[in-house]
Amino acid sequence: MTEEQPYTLISKQSGFEIRHYPSYVLVQVSTEGEFSRAASAAFSPLVNYISGRNQTREKFAMTAPVIHAPDKDAKTHVVSFVLPKDVSIKDIPLPADAQVSTIQVDPHYAAAIKFRGLANYEHFKSHGDKLMTSIKAEGLSADGEPYYARFDPPWKPGILRRNEAIVALKDYPRAS
16 A cells, blocks of 8 residues: 555644644656646656665655645646655655755645546646635635645546645644
8 A cells, every 4th residue: 555645634624624744755856838748747757766766776665645836827847756754854865867856844734625536737726726715714824835636546537536735834823
């Protein structure tokens, strides 16, 4: 079974969840182009990295989700794999491919909305917009733009695919 990125469910709001994510490490590729093509273009270098195409030839297990963060105009995209939870940024090998980078993400709170379906930009954007509207209605502030989490392989039927729109929260938890 594929390891999934850990988080702690803090609360369920009207239409979304608030979660706490512990620190994690991403291996990522930045690419340009149309949403689906950008995700496909980034996939091979990421798979190559976790398959041992790195300076020490170390292999890593595939995890879920695959994270896709388009810029505001959806022209540039950062696609990332979350490395397994016991992996530390200080211990991972450098990528052999110059387009691959690694980053540690600090612990943070985020809002997330779950949905099903194919991974096209319009579908993701509609859920990202809904998430942003919902958090604002609850008096919360986003720390950046929504990103998208895909949990299933491309051969899984579209209606069964599990996805999420997620956005980091600013100044959460709020002081009382």
